[in-house]
Structure formats: C-alpha cells, structure tokens
Amino acid sequence: MNRGLILKAGQLFWICIFFSFSLFGGEGMWLPQLLKALNEKEMKSMGMKLSADDIYSINKGSLKDAIVHFGGFCTSEIVSPNGLLLTNHHCGYGQIQSHSTVENNLIKNGFWAKNYKEELPNEGLTATLIDYIDDVTEKALLGVTPGMNAGDRQSLIESNIANIRKSYSLESYQQVVIRPFYDGNQYFAFVTTVFRDVRLVGAPPESIGKFGSDTDNWVWPRHTGDFSLFRIYAGKDNKPADYSPDNVPYVPKHFLPVSMDGIEVGDFTMVFGFPGKTNQYLPASAVNQIITTLNPAKITIRDKALKITDKYMRADEATKIKYAAKYASIANYWKKWIGESQGLKQTNALGEKQAFEAEFTRRLSAESPYSAVLLDLNRLYQEIEPYALANDYVSEILFRNVDLTSTISSVRRLVNEYDKKGESGYLEMLPKVSGMFDNFYPDFDAKIDQEKLTALLDLYVKGVAPSFIPSGLKGTSSGKNPDFSIIVEEMYNQSLFSSSQKVSELFEQSADIAVKKIKTDPLYLWVGDWLDLYNRDILTPYTTLKKEIDAKQALYTKAQLELFPEIRFYPDANSTLRVTYGKVEGYQPKDAVTYQPVTYLDGIIEKYIPGDYEFDVQPRMLELYNSKNFGIYADKSGKLPVCFIGSNHTTGGNSGSPAIDAEGNLIGLNFDRVWEGTMSDIHYDVSICRNIMVDVRYILWVIDKYAGAGHLVSEMKLTHPKTGKKKR
Numbered sequence: 001m002n003r004g005l006i007l008k009a010g011q012l013f014w015i016c017i018f019f020s021f022s023l024f025g026g027e028g029m030w031l032p033q034l035l036k037a038l039n040e041k042e043m044k045s046m047g048m049k050l051s052a053d054d055i056y057s058i059n060k061g062s063l064k065d066a067i068v069h070f071g072g073f074c075t076s077e078i079v080s081p082n083g084l085l086l087t088n089h090h091c092g093y094g095q096i097q098s099h100s101t102v103e104n105n106l107i108k109n110g111f112w113a114k115n116y117k118e119e120l121p122n123e124g125l126t127a128t129l130i131d132y133i134d135d136v137t138e139k140a141l142l143g144v145t146p147g148m149n150a151g152d153r154q155s156l157i158e159s160n161i162a163n164i165r166k167s168y169s170l171e172s173y174q175q176v177v178i179r180p181f182y183d184g185n186q187y188f189a190f191v192t193t194v195f196r197d198v199r200l201v202g203a204p205p206e207s208i209g210k211f212g213s214d215t216d217n218w219v220w221p222r223h224t225g226d227f228s229l230f231r232i233y234a235g236k237d238n239k240p241a242d243y244s245p246d247n248v249p250y251v252p253k254h255f256l257p258v259s260m261d262g263i264e265v266g267d268f269t270m271v272f273g274f275p276g277k278t279n280q281y282l283p284a285s286a287v288n289q290i291i292t293t294l295n296p297a298k299i300t301i302r303d304k305a306l307k308i309t310d311k312y313m314r315a316d317e318a319t320k321i322k323y324a325a326k327y328a329s330i331a332n333y334w335k336k337w338i339g340e341s342q343g344l345k346q347t348n349a350l351g352e353k354q355a356f357e358a359e360f361t362r363r364l365s366a367e368s369p370y371s372a373v374l375l376d377l378n379r380l381y382q383e384i385e386p387y388a389l390a391n392d393y394v395s396e397i398l399f400r401n402v403d404l405t406s407t408i409s410s411v412r413r414l415v416n417e418y419d420k421k422g423e424s425g426y427l428e429m430l431p432k433v434s435g436m437f438d439n440f441y442p443d444f445d446a447k448i449d450q451e452k453l454t455a456l457l458d459l460y461v462k463g464v465a466p467s468f469i470p471s472g473l474k475g476t477s478s479g480k481n482p483d484f485s486i487i488v489e490e491m492y493n494q495s496l497f498s499s500s501q502k503v504s505e506l507f508e509q510s511a512d513i514a515v516k517k518i519k520t521d522p523l524y525l526w527v528g529d530w531l532d533l534y535n536r537d538i539l540t541p542y543t544t545l546k547k548e549i550d551a552k553q554a555l556y557t558k559a560q561l562e563l564f565p566e567i568r569f570y571p572d573a574n575s576t577l578r579v580t581y582g583k584v585e586g587y588q589p590k591d592a593v594t595y596q597p598v599t600y601l602d603g604i605i606e607k608y609i610p611g612d613y614e615f616d617v618q619p620r621m622l623e624l625y626n627s628k629n630f631g632i633y634a635d636k637s638g639k640l641p642v643c644f645i646g647s648n649h650t651t652g653g654n655s656g657s658p659a660i661d662a663e664g665n666l667i668g669l670n671f672d673r674v675w676e677g678t679m680s681d682i683h684y685d686v687s688i689c690r691n692i693m694v695d696v697r698y699i700l701w702v703i704d705k706y707a708g709a710g711h712l713v714s715e716m717k718l719t720h721p722k723t724g725k726k727k728r
C-alpha cells in the first residue's frame with residue numbers, strides 16, 4: 001500500500017469515528033459551571049427536567065451544595081438536613097478499620113450509631129464543599145509564549161498561580177485550589193469550604209459492604225452494598241471547626257431527596273462528583289507504552305505482593321484486619337490495570353488513535369505551529385521509557401508495596417534537617433516523623449513485609465536496566481544474584497525501624513545520639529543508597545523528560561481543540577467537580593451475551609458460599625430474604641433491587657458519587673465500573689463502558705430492615721417523582 005492509500009484508509013476510519021462522536025456517546029466529565037453552554041440542551045433531550053442552574057449556581061442553593069469531596073479521594077453527598085453524608089463502604093474503609101479490633105470488629109459486624117453521641121470521630125478526615133469556581137485562564141497564562149521552553153513555561157505559570165492565589169481573600173476555613181484543564185490550556189480556581197469534624201455514623205458488615213470482594217471487584221453483574229454513612233459536624237455558627245464534643249451537625253444549603261420510585265432501562269442518570277485522573281488525549285505511542293510496558297510491570301509486582309499478603313490474611317484474623325485496607329487498595333488497581341490493558345486491545349484503542357492522528361496530520365496547514373508536535377511526542381515517549389519503567393518499579397516497590405522502606409524517606413528528611421539546622425531543625429521535624437510511625441505500626445507486620453521485599457527485589461533486578469540496580473543488589477560476574485532473603489532478613493533484624501518499641505526508644509534519645517544511630521542503621525543506609533541512585537539516575541531524567549512531554553501535550557491538546565471544531569471536547573479529570581450523564585442501560589460484553597442493567601437480592605443468594613472469605617451471607621440476610629421482608633423498598637415486581645449500571649463516564653474518585661435522576665433526586669450510589677470498560681480513562685467506548693451503582697432502595701433497606709437503624713432513614717426526605725405518591 002502506498003502512503004496515499006494508507007491516508008485514505010485512515011480518513012475513512014476517522015469519518016466513522018467522527019459520526020459516533022456526534023451522537024450522544026455517554027462520554028465526558030463536564031464542568032458544572034459550563035453545563036448551560038455545552039450540555040443543558042442535550043441533557044434535556046435525554047429527559048432531564050432540571051436546568052443547568054439547578055445543578056450549579058452561586059446565587060442560590062443548587063445540587064452542587066450537596067456534593068462533598070470526601071477526604072480528598074472519594075465523593076459523598078449530603079442526604080439529610082442534619083449533614084448526614086452517604087459514601088461508599090470502600091471510601092470509609094480506613095475509618096471503619098481504624099475503629100475495629102478483634103473483639104469489636106466493625107468491618108465484620110458493621111456499625112450503627114443509635115444517636116449523635118455514638119457517632120465516631122475520625123482524626124484527619126475532611127469533607128470539602130465547593131463555594132464557587134472562577135475562570136482564571138488569562139491570569140495563569142500571562143506572559144506565556146508559544147516558543148518558551150518547558151521549564152520556563154512551568155515556572156512562569158507557577159508564579160502566576162501563586163499570584164492568583166494571593167488575590168483571594170478567604171475565611172480561615174476556606175481554601176482556593178487552582179487547577180489546569182485541557183492539559184494546561186485553561187485554568188479554574190475553586191474556592192472551597194473544608195470541614196474537619198466528620199464522624200462515622202453507620203456501616204454495613206463487610207458481607208454486605210464488600211460482598212464479592214476482590215473476585216467481584218470491577219465486575220458486572222454485581223451485588224455489593226458498597227455504602228457507609230458519615231456526618232459533617234460544624235461549630236455552633238455552622239462553620240467548620242476542629243473536632244469538639246460541642247460541635248453540632250452541619251445544616252447544609254442543599255441535601256439530596258431520595259427517590260423511592262427506582263429506575264427503568266433508558267432513564268436519564270447523572271453522576272456528580274470528583275473524578276481523579278484520566279488521560280483521554282494521549283498520542284497512540286503513549287497508549288502503546290502503557291499496554292506493552294508499564295501496565296505489565298506494575299501488574300507483575302502487585303501480583304507477587306498480593307499473593308504473599310493474602311496467604312497471611314487468610315491464616316489469621318488479626319492480620320486480616322491489619323492489612324484489610326492496604327490489601328484492598330493494592331488489589332484494586334492491580335485488577336484495574338489488567339482490565340484496562342485488555343479493554344484497550346479489545347476496542348482497538350491504538351488503531352483508533354492512529355486513525356485520529358492521520359486525520360490530525362491531514363488537517364495541519366503547511367506553516368502550522370503544530371506540525372512537529374506528534375513526532376516530538378513520539379520521540380519523547382521513546383526516550384522516557386526506561387526511566388518511566390524504572391520509576392514505576394521503584395515507586396511500586398519502595399513506596400507502595402513494601403511498607404517499611406516507604407518510611408525511610410521521612411527519616412531522611414529528619415536527618416537532613418539535623419544536618420542543616422542542628423538540634424532545632426530535628427526537633428521541629430520530629431513530631432511529624434514520630435506521628436507517621438505511630439500510625440504505621442498498628443498496620444504493620446515485619447514478617448510479611450520482609451517476604452514481600454525479598455520477592456520484589458528479584459523482579460526489580462530482572463525488570464530494569466542494569467545501571468539502575470544499586471550495587472548491593474548486583475549479581476556476580478557469573479550472573480548469580482545475591483541471596484535477597486538473607487540481605488533482607490539481616491536488615492530487618494538489625495534495623496531500628498522494624499518495631500515500634502525500637503523507634504520510640506530511638507526518639508527518646510537526644511538529637512545528636514539519635515541521628516548518629518540512624519546514620520549507621522542498615523536499613524536506612526541500604527534504602528538510602530537506593531534512593532540516591534533513584535533520585536539521580538531515574539527521577540531526575542524522568543522529571544526533565546516529563547516536563548517536556550507535558551509542554552508538548554499542552555500543545556497537542558490545543559491543536560486538537562483548534563483542528564477539530566466539530567468535537568465537543570471535555571477536559572481530563574483532575575479531582576475537580578464534574579458532571580457526567582447517561583442512561584440506565586445494559587451492554588454486550590461479548591458475542592451472544594447480553595447483560596441486564598439491574599441485579600436483585602436473588603443474585604446475592606445465588607452467589608452465597610457459606611463461610612467463604614468473599615461470598616458469605618449473614619443469617620439475618622437469609623432470614624429477611626426468606627420472609628420476603630422488603631418493606632417499601634421492593635420494586636414493582638416485588639423484588640429487591642441491589643445494583644444497576646448506566647452509561648455515565650466515571651473514574652476513580654467518583655466512588656461515592658450520587659446517581660441522580662431527571663429531577664435531582666438520589667437514585668443510587670456510584671462505586672465501580674464494569675470490567676470490559678475499565679479502559680475508559682484512556683479510551684471511552686460507549687458500547688461497553690458502564691458505571692456501577694448501588695440502588696438507593698437497597699441501601700435504605702439495609703439501614704432500615706437489616707440493621708434496624710430506621711432512625712437514619714427518617715432523617716432523609718423520601719420522594720415519589722414518578723408515581724406522585726405523597727411522602728411517607
């Protein structure tokens with residue numbers, strides 16, 4: 001085939017893609033303040049009865065006043081006039097775990113506060129509301145010119161942002177967050193109010209909240225009651241305050257009413273929350289690198305680490321509690337990356353990106369400032385590959401999967417402070433470091449950690465370029481590796497950091513003595529050598545290249561916006577407030593198989609495996625099922641709905657986001673995506689990308705019928721938007 005023909009094939013392909021763009025595709029995470037201009041019409045055509053103003057307004061209470069960034073990593077929503085917050089079980093998991101012991105295991109048994117007094121405080125947990133959003137693009141890009149080099153551009157933008165920040169006069173409880181959109185072509189400032197007293201109100205037992213656990217994670221059909229309840233507390237003036245027993249439940253500007261009328265196939269749905277990070281506008285070369293190099297490495301590392309942890313968790317109840325949250329978080333993305341790579345291949349993401357790039361190139365004019373941008377990006381991705389790979393290895397091993405090594409960076413900062421400023425520097429830093437260790441040891445088991453490190457070292461030396469291997473880990477000239485298990489065992493046995501007792505003794509010493517001891521600690525020295533090599537030979541070149549990539553990506557995204565005026569582009573997720581909308585619909589995961597969009601309690605009973613680690617069901621649940629005690633929560637057919645799916649474009653961070661109906665009522669709680677569609681962070685495909693939500697009627701049934709905590713349901717406002725029934 002000659003070049004002309006290839007281009008033509010590319011064009012044809014592009015035309016097909018273009019037409020699929022112009023229909024409603026479910027795709028997009030939209031800015032709430034721009035809905036009027038970009039989305040309102042389409043949303044209404046899909047059945048929405050609200051106006052853009054009802055969703056986001058700075059002049060009156062709107063839906064956004066009920067949407068809360070939970071701890072900065074999940075979403076939650078206010079569902080009562082008393083600041084009651086609904087989020088996922090897996091979002092509140094760390095807190096539920098922290099209140100659990102073998103004797104009083106809230107993970108296993110669930111927890112329901114009977115009154116305000118019994119609600120449990122959680123140090124460090126925040127709940128953030130958005131007050132208003134400003135477009136600050138002009139000020140952020142002031143003085144930026146197209147020819148600027150990547151470093152200068154970044155520093156200029158950083159100093160512009162610092163100036164913007166200063167221009168806001170805020171209350172003590174407010175913050176301003178300034179974020180880039182469209183890869184740095186637009187900037188918005190978010191003024192937020194941050195509440196610091198957020199208490200645990202209720203959580204189902206994990207046999208409900210985590211039903212199906214890792215086997216069912218990212219999978220449809222699903223039957224998880226993934227919810228928990230918290231409450232925002234405020235000072236007597238209804239403003240944020242530090243925890244105090246005198247604080248009172250927060251009175252919100254808006255809370256979501258709950259629809260008891262349920263959902264049907266084709267119903268309009270909207271998910272409102274804080275999606276974390278997506279990469280929709282990458283070049284094909286970057287996607288290829290994710291599929292062939294980076295995802296496989298991370299998957300292999302986590303696979304090893306998880307198997308080791310799992311073995312210990314299954315053998316011992318206390319270990320299971322200790323490692324529950326850490327394990328779930330590592331397992332979550334391990335599985336996600338597997339699904340993502342698979343989905344990218346199955347939906348021909350590379351082919352579609354390449355066709356897009358061919359069309360992009362065709363549209364470039366002779367003197368376009370974007371002519372070289374794709375070539376530049378492709379070259380840069382090639383150059384960064386060994387560093388990106390090694391960076392992932394080190395981050396996964398030293399900072400993410402092995403716990404003790406991840407503490408050493410803080411210890412190094414402590415020693416640095418001492419070296420720079422002497423005792424005063426040390427003492428200033430010490431509370432932070434010892435606080436970090438206080439939180440660390442309760443969830444730490446040296447034996448498990450050692451076994452993981454040993455196994456992962458083996459992967460490291462095989463996986464990265466030889467120059468990235470620290471001298472202590474290098475093999476002999478005959479190719480024989482040192483015995484990592486001996487190295488690791490000796491280090492853990494001798495290190496001052498391998499037990500809380502040794503660390504407290506260390507920190508009781510004077511600064512001079514403590515630092516002297518630290519500086520001869522074998523683990524400190526060994527990790528330190530590795531980190532020095534990492535910072536110098538991996539991270540520094542990686543960061544330099546990454547800055548260049550970011551600058552070129554900014555240019556590439558700008559070019560896409562300009563050259564494809566027919567496409568309605570939405571900015572990548574960046575942990576800011578977004579709206580995504582779609583409808584309740586099933587999908588075809590593979591040839592001849594169709595998935596229905598709703599699951600029922602019957603499915604839980606089908607999956608039930610008595611005594612199983614993941615699929616056990618409590619007797620109370622069986623009893624309620626057998627007596628068909630569904631109260632007002634059953635659907636028209638008399639069955640109890642559990643979960644449903646829809647074509648809303650969501651990602652990590654959207655967990656706990658409300659699923660909202662055409663009139664602004666809560667119908668469900670977002671908590672996951674389907675396996676076939678987990679590549680939607682990079683390449684969305686409406687035919688198989690679905691988000692998974694728990695039906696709100698199941699949540700209420702669990703609270704009321706299962707747990708007998710009907711007082712919490714009474715706090716909510718139940719509505720019947722479809723049947724027009726009066727409030728109970």
Ligand code: ARG
Nearest residue numbers: 090213214217218328332672
């Ligand atoms: N996959 C969901 C999300 O990304 C739920 C994860 C929690 N569950 C688990 N088994 N790890 O966060």
Ligand code: GLU
Nearest residue numbers: 651652653654655671672
């Ligand atoms: N479970 C995810 C979270 O924690 C949401 C699912 C997704 O990634 O779409 O945010």
